[in-house]
Amino acid sequence: MPEQLTLYSARICPWAQRATREQVDITLKESGLSYERFEVDLLNKPEWYAPKVNPVSKVPALAYGGPKVSPDQPSPESQKLAESLVLIEFIADLVESLRPKDPVIKAKARFFVETVTAKLPPAWYGAATRGESLDNVLAAIDVLQSLLPAEGYAVGEWSIADAAVTPFLARIDLALKNDLGAYDEGLGRKAWNTLHTDPKFERFRKYFADVRARKSFQETFDTEHILTNYQKRFSELREKRLGAGV
Ligand SMILES: N[C@@H](CCC(=O)N[C@@H](CS)C(=O)NCC(=O)O)C(=O)O
Secondary structure, three states: OOOOEEEEEOOOOOOOOOOHHHHHHHHHHHHOOOOEEEEOOOOOOOOOHHHHOOOOOOOOEEEEOOOOOOOOOOOOOOEEEEOHHHHHHHHHHHOHHHOOOOHHHHHHHHHHHHHHHHHHHHHHHHHHHHOOOOHHHHHHHHHHHHHOOOOOEOEEEOOHHHHHHHHHHHHHHHHHHOOOOOOOOOHHHHHHHHHHHOHHHHHHHHHHHHHHOOHHHHOOOOHHHHHHHHHHHHHHHHHHHHHOOO
16 A cells, blocks of 8 residues: 655745746656645645644645645654655655666766756856856756766656756746846847757757656646746846846
8 A cells, every 4th residue: 555645835936936846746747656735825824834744834845654634634643854856856766767776877867966956046046037147057058968868868768867957947948938037138038049059059959858748847837827927027137137237
């Protein structure tokens, strides 16, 4: 009998740039595990959430094991786990096919996630929120590309390494395509054109097309919601930066 599994998540994230929810959602979809999902209203969190599920009061979080209970009455007998990268590793420990078995490939998957998450989100947030150069984003994507094998996913077969980076790539692509960010008008679209046409990024394009084609991604990435958030947030940030003469 499989253990009870409840995901506490939020479709709406007030800091619209966060990709953490999608990392866990994609991994759970790929795992094939049966789970219950509880939508946490982040602007009006249930008072039991912090004391009974996650003391730092953030989503995503998982309740694992224990008796079958209603998600709004979490059992003290279930294990409560949090932090998106911890959660995707945990899910991969439950469903071995999500994580490479070979220790070298496993280490490569971890290296891929560590390297990409150390470089790409900071480069993107710098450009998107402070108008820093988009060359930093292209350079980070070039690093990602240099870590990819000649074909296939991050370490060959699809793995949690891909779940960890795909949401960032998709969000960045969406923002650049729509020229949304604190950078000067036109620069986002220019970087998007470079990514989509420059022969230098050919391997990246194939990788991005492969991860984007996964059903798990398509079922969890809410393009319209993210776009609406980005349109509001980034036009304000661009105006603020231009207003400050930066
Ligand atoms: N480092 C955490 C970040 C999680 C996070 O910031 N979650 C946001 C939603 S996207 C949240 O729960 N915010 C609620 C709050 O801070 O009150 C992770 O990777 O899981």
